[in-house]
Each structure stands twice: as C-alpha cells, then as structure tokens.
Amino acid sequence: MAFMRKQAVVEAIDLNTITPEDAERRITAGVKKYATNEANYAAADANTPYLGHIVGMGIESSNLADITMSIERQFLTRMTAKIGAGEGSADFKLAPGELGKLRILDGQDALAATPGLSVKMLMDLGHMPKNDAYLEKVMSFAYVMATGDGWKTADALKKMAAKAEKLAGAERVEALANLNSLVARAKDYDALLADAAKLAASKSAAYRHDKDGYDALNSELGLTVDKIKGASAGGDAALLAKLRGEEAEIRTRLKMSAAKLRVSQEVAEAAGRRRAIESAKVAEVRAALQAAVSSAAKLS
Amino acid sequence: MPLEAEDVEALRLQRLLSRVLVVPVSLVVGALARLHFKYRLDENIDALRAEIWAKLDGHDGPVIWAANHLTLIDSFLVYWAVFPASRLLEERRIPWSTPEYTNYYRLGGPVQSALIRGLLYLCRCIPFLRGGEDAASDSWRQKAFDKCAWILRAGGAVFVYPEAGRSRSGWLEPRRPKDFLGKLALEVPGAKFLCVYLRADRQIATTSYPPKGDRLRVVADLIDGALPGETNPRDVSQRLFDRLAAMQQEWWRGSRMARNCAGNDVVDLKGALLRENFSEDLSEADPSWLGRHLTERELAYLARQGPAGLFRTFWRFFCAKEACHKALGRAVIVVPNGAFREIEVDLFRRKALHLPTGLQLDIRFTDDDEDKLHCVAVLRGGYIGDETAEGDVLWTVAGVPPAASPGAFVRELALDFIASANDEIGSAAKLALIEDGGLPGVLWRGAAQDWSLSLSHSGRFAAASFMIS
Numbered sequence: 001m002a003f004m005r006k007q008a009v010v011e012a013i014d015l016n017t018i019t020p021e022d023a024e025r026r027i028t029a030g031v032k033k034y035a036t037n038e039a040n041y042a043a044a045d046a047n048t049p050y051l052g053h054i055v056g057m058g059i060e061s062s063n064l065a066d067i068t069m070s071i072e073r074q075f076l077t078r079m080t081a082k083i084g085a086g087e088g089s090a091d092f093k094l095a096p097g098e099l100g101k102l103r104i105l106d107g108q109d110a111l112a113a114t115p116g117l118s119v120k121m122l123m124d125l126g127h128m129p130k131n132d133a134y135l136e137k138v139m140s141f142a143y144v145m146a147t148g149d150g151w152k153t154a155d156a157l158k159k160m161a162a163k164a165e166k167l168a169g170a171e172r173v174e175a176l177a178n179l180n181s182l183v184a185r186a187k188d189y190d191a192l193l194a195d196a197a198k199l200a201a202s203k204s205a206a207y208r209h210d211k212d213g214y215d216a217l218n219s220e221l222g223l224t225v226d227k228i229k230g231a232s233a234g235g236d237a238a239l240l241a242k243l244r245g246e247e248a249e250i251r252t253r254l255k256m257s258a259a260k261l262r263v264s265q266e267v268a269e270a271a272g273r274r275r276a277i278e279s280a281k282v283a284e285v286r287a288a289l290q291a292a293v294s295s296a297a298k299l300s
Numbered sequence: 301m302p303l304e305a306e307d308v309e310a311l312r313l314q315r316l317l318s319r320v321l322v323v324p325v326s327l328v329v330g331a332l333a334r335l336h337f338k339y340r341l342d343e344n345i346d347a348l349r350a351e352i353w354a355k356l357d358g359h360d361g362p363v364i365w366a367a368n369h370l371t372l373i374d375s376f377l378v379y380w381a382v383f384p385a386s387r388l389l390e391e392r393r394i395p396w397s398t399p400e401y402t403n404y405y406r407l408g409g410p411v412q413s414a415l416i417r418g419l420l421y422l423c424r425c426i427p428f429l430r431g432g433e434d435a436a437s438d439s440w441r442q443k444a445f446d447k448c449a450w451i452l453r454a455g456g457a458v459f460v461y462p463e464a465g466r467s468r469s470g471w472l473e474p475r476r477p478k479d480f481l482g483k484l485a486l487e488v489p490g491a492k493f494l495c496v497y498l499r500a501d502r503q504i505a506t507t508s509y510p511p512k513g514d515r516l517r518v519v520a521d522l523i524d525g526a527l528p529g530e531t532n533p534r535d536v537s538q539r540l541f542d543r544l545a546a547m548q549q550e551w552w553r554g555s556r557m558a559r560n561c562a563g564n565d566v567v568d569l570k571g572a573l574l575r576e577n578f579s580e581d582l583s584e585a586d587p588s589w590l591g592r593h594l595t596e597r598e599l600a601y602l603a604r605q606g607p608a609g610l611f612r613t614f615w616r617f618f619c620a621k622e623a624c625h626k627a628l629g630r631a632v633i634v635v636p637n638g639a640f641r642e643i644e645v646d647l648f649r650r651k652a653l654h655l656p657t658g659l660q661l662d663i664r665f666t667d668d669d670e671d672k673l674h675c676v677a678v679l680r681g682g683y684i685g686d687e688t689a690e691g692d693v694l695w696t697v698a699g700v701p702p703a704a705s706p707g708a709f710v711r712e713l714a715l716d717f718i719a720s721a722n723d724e725i726g727s728a729a730k731l732a733l734i735e736d737g738g739l740p741g742v743l744w745r746g747a748a749q750d751w752s753l754s755l756s757h758s759g760r761f762a763a764a765s766f767m768i769s
Contacts, residue, residue, distance in 0.1 A: 153735050160732045178732035185734060239402070
C-alpha cells in the first residue's frame with residue numbers, strides 16, 4: 001500500500017542511546033508538518049503545547065494520532081515483549097525484550113500534550129531511562145492546561161478591549177458591560193493561578209465527576225453479574241448470552257473509565273504541586289492577565 | 301381487556317399484604333436514602349409536598365405517577381420525596397410500580413432472587429417486560445396494562461415511567477413521546493397525571509443510583525389525564541411529555557451545570573494532511589492509524605462501505621467524534637486528547653455513545669459535500685432537528701479568507717452569526733467571547749449565556765454552532 005506519508009521515512013533510533021533533549025528535538029521535528037502556527041513552532045521548547053494557537057504549535061485535532069505515530073516511527077525500544085493483561089482479556093502490557101519498534105498503547109499518550117511530556121511518557125513507560133534533571137524542566141500536564149486557559153482568557157480580554165475602544169453610544173455601553181465581566185473573570189483566574197491549593201481544588205471537581213462515573217459503572221457491573229447469576233439459575237441460554245455480552249461491554253467501558261480517572265486524578269494531584277518550572281510559567285501567564293486587566297480597566 | 305378473576309384475586313391479596321407492611325417498608329426506604337446513600341432533599345421539599353398534596357386532596361380519583369428516569373432507584377426516591385410519612389395510612393394513594401422484569405426479578409442466586417421478589421411484591425410492583433416482540437411478550441405487556449387499568453379504576457395510583465426506560469442522554473426529549481401512558485389515561489378517563497422531575501444535583505448520565513451524598517431537587521405538578529373529546533393516545537402523551545419537559549427546564553434553571561450541551565466540527569476534505577494515511581487513490585488506509593481512531597464496530601462499518609467510501613466515511617466518523625467531544629466537555633466530561641475510541645459513532649442511526657459513561661448523543665451532518673463535512677452533536681438541552689423539523693441548534697459554515705487567522709476568524713464569525721440570529725442583539729459589538737474551562741462561551745449584557753457555543757476550523761473552512769433552547 002502506498003501511503004502519502006511515505007515521503008516522511010525516518011531512521012528509527014534506540015531510545016536508550018540518546019539523551020532526553022535529543023528525543024525531544026526529534027519529536028518536535030517530527031510534528032513540523034502538522035504545525036499551523038509557524039512562529040510558535042519555530043520557538044517551541046519542551047513545554048510548547050502541540051494544540052492551540054496562542055502559545056501552541058497550532059496542530060489540529062485531526063493530526064493528534066499522527067503525533068503519536070510519528071513518535072513511534074522515530075524510536076526503537078527494548079520494551080517489546082507482550083504480556084497478557086489477564087485471563088480472558090485480549091489486552092496486553094509491554095515488558096523488556098528484544099530491541100524493536102516502539103509501540104504506544106491505547107490511552108498511554110493521554111497526557112503527552114507537549115514534546116517534554118511526550119519524553120516523560122517514554123520515561124514513565126520504561127522505554128528510556130528516567131532523567132530527573134530533564135523532568136525538572138518539563139511542566140506538568142495540569143499546568144499546561146491551567147496556563148493554556150489563562151492565555152486564552154488574557155487574549156479574549158485584550159481583543160474585547162480593542163473592540164470596545166472603537167465603539168460609541170449604546171454599543172459601547174453594552175461592550176463595556178461585557179468587558180467589566182471579562183475583567184472580573186480574568187482577575188478571578190489570576191487569583192486561582194496564584195494559589196496552588198485553590199487550583200487543585202478546582203481541578204478536583206473533574207476528578208469527582210469521573211470518580212462518580214467510575215463508581216456508578218462498577219455498580220452496573222455488579223448488577224449485571226447478579227443478573228447473570230439469575231439467568232444461569234433459570235437456564236435461559238439466550239438471555240445468558242445477551243447478559244454476557246453486556247458484561248463484556250461494561251468491562252470495556254470500565255477500563256476506559258479507569259484510564260480517564262487516572263488522567264483526572266493526575267491532573268488534580270499535579271495542580272497542587274508547583275515546581276520552579278510551573279511557577280515560572282504561571283508567573284508569565286499571570287503577568288499577561290494582569291496587563292490585559294490593567295489596559296481594559298482604562299476603558300471602563 | 302378485563303382481567304381474569306384469578307388475576308384480580310392476586311392483586312387484591314398483594315394490596316392487602318402490602319398495606320400491612322407499608323409503614324415499615326416506607327421507613328426503611330427513607331432510612332436507606334438518608335443513611336446509606338446520604339441523600340438530602342431540597343430545602344423547599346415541605347412546601348412542594350404541601351402544594352402537591354393540596355392538589356391531590358382536591359382530586360378524589362385515580363392518579364398516574366409519571367416521572368423522568370435516570371437511575372435504577374428512581375421509584376424509591378420519587379416516593380420518598382413526594383409521599384410524606386403523615387400520609388402513609390392513605391393506602392389508596394400509595395402507587396403501584398412497574399419495574400422491568402429482566403432488571404429486577406432475576407437478580408443473583410435463588411435465595412437473593414427470592415428475597416428481592418418478595419420485597420418487590422410487598423412494594424406493590426407489577427413486573428413489566430419492555431423487550432421482546434413475540435406474542436408471549438405482547439401478552440405480558442397487555443396483562444400488565446390491564447392490571448394498571450384495574451388498579452386505577454379502583455381509585456388507586458400507579459407509577460409508570462413515560463420514557464419506558466432510563467434516558468441514555470440524561471435528558472427527557474419531549475419530541476419522542478411514548479404512547480403507553482396516553483393509552484392508560486384514555487382507558488381510565490378520570491385519572492390525573494402526577495408529574496415529577498427528580499434529579500440529583502450532580503446527576504449527569506444514566507447510572508444505578510445518583511451520586512452518594514447528593515442533594516435531590518424535585519419539581520412536581522398534578523395535571524389532567526385525558527381531556528374531554530381526546531381519543532388519540534399520542535395527544536395525551538404529548539401533553540404529558542410537554543409538561544415534564546417544562547418541569548425539566550425549571551429544574552435546570554436552579555442547576556449549576558450547563559443545561560445546553562452541544563458541539564460542532566468541520567472537516568476540510570481537501571486538506572492535504574487528511575490524506576497522508578490513505579493511499580493515493582484514497583481506497584486504502586493505514587490500519588494502525590484507523591485503529592487509533594475507530595472502535596471495532598466502527599471499523600466493521602467502515603469495511604462495509606468499500607474502497608470508494610473509505611475516505612469520506614472515516615472523516616464522517618472523525619467529524620462526529622470531535623463534535624461529541626465538545627458536547628461532552630460542556631457537561632464536564634473530558635474526553636482526553638486523542639482518546640477517539642472512547643466515543644463510538646453509529647452513522648446509520650445518527651447516534652454516538654460515550655463508552656466510559658454510557659451517555660448517548662444525537663448527531664447530525666448539516667454539510668456533507670465534496671469539499672467539507674460539518675457535524676453537530678447534542679447531548680442535552682434541546683432537539684437536534686432533522687429533515688422534517690427544525691431543531692434547537694443553529695450553525696454556520698464559512699470559508700476562511702486567505703489572509704485571515706482561522707482561530708480569530710471563527711470567533712468573529714460566531715459573534716456575527718449569534719447577533720444576526722437574534723433581533724434583540726442585532727450587533728456583534730454587544731457580545732464578547734469568553735473561555736471557560738477550555739470551552740468558548742458568550743457574554744451578553746455582562747452575563748455568560750448558556751448557549752453552548754462551539755467553534756471549529758479546518759483548512760479552508762470555519763464553523764460555529766450554538767443552542768437556542
């Protein structure tokens with residue numbers, strides 16, 4: 001099969017023979033053709049988000065899988081031996097084996113939102129040695145999201161202020177009402193970013209939602225298992241087959257729910273931990289928010 | 301159809317036995333709700349009960365309880381919320397329930413199953429069978445209907461879920477009424493509907509039970525059953541669904557969750573990067589790349605479309621998934637980036653399922669031509685619309701001017717579109733965009749609007765959608 005992608009052939013390299021910085025450079029180079037914000041891409045570092053236009057590379061969601069597949073094509077790993085995840089399950093884990101093609105399994109890339117986080121993912125999964133000095137420079141997923149929202153808020157405020165400035169009469173009055181509301185939101189968000197504990201509390205709401213969902217699904221599974229017991233006792237083969245199908249579906253959903261829960265748990269926990277890199281990035285976005293607020297305040 | 305004498309005798313015996321145990325059973329229901337599940341009722345529950353019971357006292361006839369349905373324990377919760385302990389001796393008012401046989405009557409081994417059946421018997425349950433198209437299932441349903449009618453004719457009360465099952469979207473959709481309750485009301489003309497909308501504060505999806513520790517808020521009303529001259533069950537059911545839908549709106553006005561949850565996505569089918577995992581003639585695709593986006597069912601559907609339909613069908617799946625991702629995000633259900641397989645799309649039925657939560661969304665392709673696809677998805681808040689009926693989602697798709705930034709252009713497009721769709725707004729200058737938890741929103745008169753704004757751009761196209769319900 002001749003895929004259009006064939007032009008992009010790269011020589012894969014053993015992840016254990018390169019530095020994290022080399023891996024990051026290769027990862028960043030591998031996504032160049034998907035980046036629609038050339039300026040941000042040119043200045044990209046470990047913490048530049050793949051997605052988004054304000055500070056991100058501008059990669060579109062239709063190319064998200066391409067990022068992961070680009071990483072897979074570029075590296076070799078010793079984590080190639082498949083180990084079954086459990087009896088009756090088609091799932092598997094990867095364990096040390098012969099040097100071979102890198103495989104990133106379903107859901108493993110959920111937090112890899114920047115080149116640095118992609119390298120962290122490779123370290124966490126055992127494909128390359130852990131390097132604490134490198135990881136110190138990598139902003140957590142929680143803060144990529146939190147600062148991203150801050151940049152968006154500052155941008156919206158700046159644009160609204162620029163628009164309101166040109167208006168007159170009743171339109172200006174309405175625009176200023178919106179502007180004041182935006183200023184209040186920007187101030188609130190600035191205060192949220194200033195306090196790691198508050199930020200963690202706000203992120204834990206999503207975790208609680210996911211936990212509720214996971215618990216509810218678990219109880220659905222318990223109920224279906226009870227129905228299977230009942231159908232077994234009644235000897236209804238057709239019903240039993242239907243219920244076993246339901247059980248398999250719920251188990252698949254439960255696995256996805258657990259993966260989702262791990263992401264939101266990681267985000268909620270990481271939001272409360274602020275290292276130097278996160279503090280620096282938070283300071284940058286807070287400065288942008290405060291600048292936007294102060295220029296908007298001149299209008300109102 | 302009249303019940304046979306032995307069925308009538310059986311119902312009389314069940315009524316007698318349940319009467320004896322009504323007080324302890326009701327107290328246990330209340331205690332479990334409060335102590336085990338730690339639920340609280342809304343602060344105004346006493347006022348609501350007083351209002352409803354004043355109406356019930358004014359109606360000396362049969363009552364059909366009709367409530368929205370989201371969890372397996374809704375019947376108990378509605379009963380606990382509406383029926384005060386002081387009224388427990390008014391046994392005629394205590395409703396008979398119609399639980400689904402396959403959900404409740406064959407749970408666990410023989411002992412557990414027998415205990416549950418015994419409890420359901422004492423709780424005045426008439427097992428109902430919703431599935432099955434064969435004569436035996438039809439006959440079962442007819443008998444259950446006849447039992448309900450007999451109870452109502454005797455001046456009693458029955459509790460039936462009008463939606464005939466738990467809502468898979470978490471939303472009661474008034475445009476899809478079921479006829480059962482309309483038929484029942486026509487069968488017993490003196491009956492009134494006791495409409496109840498009960499939902500826990502954090503209840504998003506269909507679950508076994510509401511989140512533990514949650515507050516349950518209730519809206520209730522007593523309305524007419526069949527009106528004089530009414531003969532069509534659909535008309536009666538439609539009136540009931542409309543009332544329940546209005547109560548749903550009232551419930552959501554007091555909620556902190558976003559009511560409107562919709563999303564959109566546009567795909568530029570001529571975009572070069574969309575083709576790179578396909579063969580040059582677009583008749584084949586990299587299987588591992590497809591596997592990262594599509595579930596087994598979706599892959600099977602894709603295979604059935606043949607080589608000629610491969611490219612377009614794949615991107616229809618993708619477009620629908622992206623639209624659903626945004627609609628779910630509005631309900632604080634975050635689909636992690638790249639987790640495309642968490643959403644399973646059925647292009648034929650125009651439905652999508654979020655697998656981890658089981659939430660079902662409606663999808664609709666508004667633009668589907670050689671150049672582009674545009675899909676909208678609705679989880680809740682209104683009707684998506686179809687070829688015959690306008691929905692509650694408005695959308696626009698436009699070309700991005702050559703020199704413009706797509707991100708900035710789609711934002712301007714959205715505000716202009718919203719302003720043009722509402723005479724009261726008139727000018728986009730009166731609106732502002734906000735970002736809330738990574739999702740776009742709209743400010744009007746300084747207040748954030750629950751319009752579920754969704755933005756998308758791809759290659760040469762930009763699109764925006766919002767809800768007007």
